Amino acid sequence: MKELKILLILIVIVAIGYWGIEPYAHSVMHGEIKKPDYKYSDLQTTALTTGDPVKGKELFMANCASCHGLKNDGINPGMDKNAAIASFNVVPPDLSNIASIVDHKFLAAFIKNPQEATKNPKFAMPPMAQLSDEDVGHVIAYLSSVAKKDLTGKDITVEACGRCHSIKYQKIQAETPADNLKAYLGKVPPDLSVMGKAKELEYLETFINNPQNGLPGTSMPRLGLTQEATEKVVKYLDEIADPHREQRNKLGVWVLGYLVVMAGLTYAWKRKIWKNLH
Amino acid sequence: MRLMDWLDERLAIRQLIKVMLTEYYVPKNINFLWSFGVLVMLVFAILVVSGIFLLMYYKPDSHLAFDSVNKTIMMDVEYGWLFRHTHAVGASIMFLVLFIHMARGIYYGSFKPPREIVWITGYILFVLMSATAFTGYLLPWGQMSYWAAQTITTLFEKIPFIGPDLVVWIRGNYIVEDATLTRFFALHVVFLPLLLIVFTAIHLYAVRIPGSNNEDGIELTKEEKKHGKGVPFWPVFMAKEFFVMSVFLIFFFYLVFYQYKFAMDPINFTPADYLQTPTHIYPEWYFLAFYEVLRGFFFSQNLGLIAFVLSMFIAAFLPWLDTSPIKSAKHRPIYKILFWIFIADFVFLTILGKLPPTGLYAWLGFFGSLVFFAFFLTLPILSKIEKKKVAGGR
Amino acid sequence: MADEKVSRRDFLLYAMGAWAAVGVGGVLYAMYKTWEPLPEVKAQATVSFDLSTVEPGQIKVVSWRGKPVFVLRRTPDMVQCPDRSVKGEYTVVLGICTHLGCIPNWEADKKIWHCPCHGGEYDACGKNIFGPPPRPLDVPPFKIEGTTIVLGEEGNEYKQMKEKGLTV
Numbered sequence: 001m002k003e004l005k006i007l008l009i010l011i012v013i014v015a016i017g018y019w020g021i022e023p024y025a026h027s028v029m030h031g032e033i034k035k036p037d038y039k040y041s042d043l044q045t046t047a048l049t050t051g052d053p054v055k056g057k058e059l060f061m062a063n064c065a066s067c068h069g070l071k072n073d074g075i076n077p078g079m080d081k082n083a084a085i086a087s088f089n090v091v092p093p094d095l096s097n098i099a100s101i102v103d104h105k106f107l108a109a110f111i112k113n114p115q116e117a118t119k120n121p122k123f124a125m126p127p128m129a130q131l132s133d134e135d136v137g138h139v140i141a142y143l144s145s146v147a148k149k150d151l152t153g154k155d156i157t158v159e160a161c162g163r164c165h166s167i168k169y170q171k172i173q174a175e176t177p178a179d180n181l182k183a184y185l186g187k188v189p190p191d192l193s194v195m196g197k198a199k200e201l202e203y204l205e206t207f208i209n210n211p212q213n214g215l216p217g218t219s220m221p222r223l224g225l226t227q228e229a230t231e232k233v234v235k236y237l238d239e240i241a242d243p244h245r246e247q248r249n250k251l252g253v254w255v256l257g258y259l260v261v262m263a264g265l266t267y268a269w270k271r272k273i274w275k276n277l278h
Numbered sequence: 279m280r281l282m283d284w285l286d287e288r289l290a291i292r293q294l295i296k297v298m299l300t301e302y303y304v305p306k307n308i309n310f311l312w313s314f315g316v317l318v319m320l321v322f323a324i325l326v327v328s329g330i331f332l333l334m335y336y337k338p339d340s341h342l343a344f345d346s347v348n349k350t351i352m353m354d355v356e357y358g359w360l361f362r363h364t365h366a367v368g369a370s371i372m373f374l375v376l377f378i379h380m381a382r383g384i385y386y387g388s389f390k391p392p393r394e395i396v397w398i399t400g401y402i403l404f405v406l407m408s409a410t411a412f413t414g415y416l417l418p419w420g421q422m423s424y425w426a427a428q429t430i431t432t433l434f435e436k437i438p439f440i441g442p443d444l445v446v447w448i449r450g451n452y453i454v455e456d457a458t459l460t461r462f463f464a465l466h467v468v469f470l471p472l473l474l475i476v477f478t479a480i481h482l483y484a485v486r487i488p489g490s491n492n493e494d495g496i497e498l499t500k501e502e503k504k505h506g507k508g509v510p511f512w513p514v515f516m517a518k519e520f521f522v523m524s525v526f527l528i529f530f531f532y533l534v535f536y537q538y539k540f541a542m543d544p545i546n547f548t549p550a551d552y553l554q555t556p557t558h559i560y561p562e563w564y565f566l567a568f569y570e571v572l573r574g575f576f577f578s579q580n581l582g583l584i585a586f587v588l589s590m591f592i593a594a595f596l597p598w599l600d601t602s603p604i605k606s607a608k609h610r611p612i613y614k615i616l617f618w619i620f621i622a623d624f625v626f627l628t629i630l631g632k633l634p635p636t637g638l639y640a641w642l643g644f645f646g647s648l649v650f651f652a653f654f655l656t657l658p659i660l661s662k663i664e665k666k667k668v669a670g671g672r
Numbered sequence: 673m674a675d676e677k678v679s680r681r682d683f684l685l686y687a688m689g690a691w692a693a694v695g696v697g698g699v700l701y702a703m704y705k706t707w708e709p710l711p712e713v714k715a716q717a718t719v720s721f722d723l724s725t726v727e728p729g730q731i732k733v734v735s736w737r738g739k740p741v742f743v744l745r746r747t748p749d750m751v752q753c754p755d756r757s758v759k760g761e762y763t764v765v766l767g768i769c770t771h772l773g774c775i776p777n778w779e780a781d782k783k784i785w786h787c788p789c790h791g792g793e794y795d796a797c798g799k800n801i802f803g804p805p806p807r808p809l810d811v812p813p814f815k816i817e818g819t820t821i822v823l824g825e826e827g828n829e830y831k832q833m834k835e836k837g838l839t840v
Contacts, residue, residue, distance in 0.1 A: 006309055063593075193349070259527050
């Protein structure tokens with residue numbers, strides 16, 4: 001009985017200490033993580049999100065193809081990669097699957113005003129003022145018609161993040177050279193190999209949805225990912241950061257089971273030995 | 279048994295077994311808190327073994343360290359993650375069992391004569407263990423590793439006259455860099471563990487001479503212990519010890535597999551960047567209380583530094599601060615109250631150490647620090663009162 | 673009564689010891705596994721190489737498991753050995769002298785491999801023709817996939833060669 005009382009005191013002290021340095025301290029430090037907003041309600045735009053894909057392709061060829069390629073439809077960008085890097089310090093993305101990854105309302109607002117949509121005043125793409133609200137709808141309709149629908153987390157991560165972020169441990173190299181990124185963004189974006197461990201998953205989701213919520217003043221642009229795409233990216237980052245989780249959880253059960261049996265045996269032996277003592 | 283005879287002729291092994299195990303008597307009136315010494319040994323063994331296996335893949339180089347830990351060991355080596363989790367959790371839990379081991383000694387007066395050597399060697403072991411933890415923490419070369427080393431080495435700047443030069447000498451560079459990493463590595467894997475083993479041996483030898491203290495703090499002769507008031511170390515005492523160890527290991531491996539975050543801070547999964555300090559930096563939990571004493575004197579940096587050093591070492595002088603003839607808190611009502619205030623204060627300081635040092639927290643930290651020292655400084659007065667009581671009682 | 677007590681204690685002690693041995697075994701197994709080659713090393717266990725990139729008369733050296741593999745596309749004026757060839761015209765051999773493990777050099781004028789250590793010589797098929805080497809150059813395990821050879825896997829052609837005892 002006395003022993004149990006001492007154990008209880010120990011447990012209480014350790015529990016108070018643990019609560020103080022882990023959950024409580026973290027809640028004070030990080031405060032509330034803002035909820036992601038997948039409706040992008042701050043963006044007001046009159047541009048449409050649907051239209052005629054055939055017209056859309058014509059508009060695309062005339063207005064977008066000088067910088068952007070579209071491999072799904074066999075369109076190569078007008079300028080080659082190195083020229084693009086030299087003039088923008090970043091590679092313009094191939095738009096093959098953009099409509100599956102990015103929210104359409106965001107996309108419409110983005111085409112009209114990239115700097116406002118991304119919350120990055122230095123964003124490389126100029127506003128497409130020459131396109132009417134209907135034109136934007138046609139272009140988005142065209143993009144939707146060619147985009148693949150069943151992208152994996154890895155595909156989305158490479159398409160949405162891979163132009164600036166490397167994932168070294170998965171042998172994925174950022175498309176844009178580090179020096180140019182430094183010139184464009186002010187610093188080299190971090191490697192994402194163990195980002196799933198370095199940050200809370202909730203935080204990552206909010207951060208991808210709107211970087212300014214996580215790091216006010218960061219030069220990472222808001223990319224306007226849909227909820228599904230964001231969740232897939234976060235899940236992928238989580239998986240690659242901790243590839244042995246399943247093995248760990250399985251082995252843990254065995255090890256703890258083994259030790260429980262050991263405790264039973266040692267307890268029986270202790271009882272046996274101490275029985276004759278008074 | 280022929281082998282035993284052969285060994286006995288050459289090593290007097292039977293005599294050794296008697297002295298060390300079967301005829302080494304432990305008082306009967308002790309509780310499982312006396313098992314924590316063995317638990318410290320157990321955790322130390324776990325740390326050494328897991329450390330050796332980490333060493334086989336770790337690369338002590340500022341360009342390679344982070345990847346060797348987070349990629350090679352954590353992802354590529356079969357069961358590498360297990361050794362790293364075990365090592366990280368082991369380092370953290372080492373201090374939990376150490377603190378309990380020390381608090382037991384303080385509560386039952388195990389630092390009092392004739393056990394001062396046990397207490398002093400034990401305290402040296404605590405300081406060495408802190409140094410081992412601190413040097414080891416730099417090795418993964420993450421953000422927390424880096425900035426902990428950077429800030430703690432900066433403390434030496436405050437030493438008059440030689441400070442600034444000393445810092446550069448310790449780091450081997452103007453900032454924490456590759457040279458710092460390699461020397462910390464050498465200290466962490468060879469020098470400090472060696473010293474730990476040597477002092478552990480002295481510590482264990484020293485406790486064999488007067489024997490264990492007990493709950494009542496009343497010394498027992500060997501004869502008393504042999505006839506009813508004690509039990510032989512083997513098999514009787516160890517029988518209980520094995521059970522305590524098993525239960526402890528259940529707790530330990532539960533943490534290793536399912537609750538390792540407290541020992542592996544997420545911030546440390548970002549590679550070290552000497553141009554950017556993380557938003558929140560704090561030491562590992564076992565240094566938080568001392569760190570809070572450092573911050574507690576927020577109005578004077580120098581005072582804080584002196585208090586910090588004092589807080590790390592003041593407990594070593596307990597045998598001379600507390601000279602009361604009564605050993606155990608069981609028979610010292612006032613001391614018992616002081617002890618629990620001290621424990622509560624230590625937990626309080628630990629929690630404060632991780633909170634931002636602003637406004638109310640700063641003042642709380644200051645008062646917490648004062649209470650911390652007050653415990654030690656009231657002991658000489660209490661000793662005087664108790665001495666009088668004992669003399670008057672006769 | 674007393675005897676029973678002792679035996680019971682012993683039984684428990686033995687059970688505990690045996691169970692502890694199981695645990696130690698588990699730990700040792702994990703330790704044993706940590707010494708296995710890393711995934712990136714295991715990935716090098718098989719190497720693919722496109723044979724059509726070798727011009728007639730040319731030699732390419734492929735690194736397989738850290739060892740050199742000579743790939744020679746023989747011309748008609750060289751020694752022929754259909755049994756010991758890949759696709760009839762390629763000599764694919766481990767470039768390690770069977771005498772004491774040095775690496776022989778190709779001497780284009782004589783069309784032989786000459787080992788610098790003790791003067792052993794091999795013809796264009798890898799047969800030992802002079803000096804101390806006890807046997808021809810070994811043929812590594814291979815598999816043919818179109819014009820690609822995969823070193824480190826045993827394909828049918830290799831197995832046939834092995835049955836005839838020509839690989840070693």
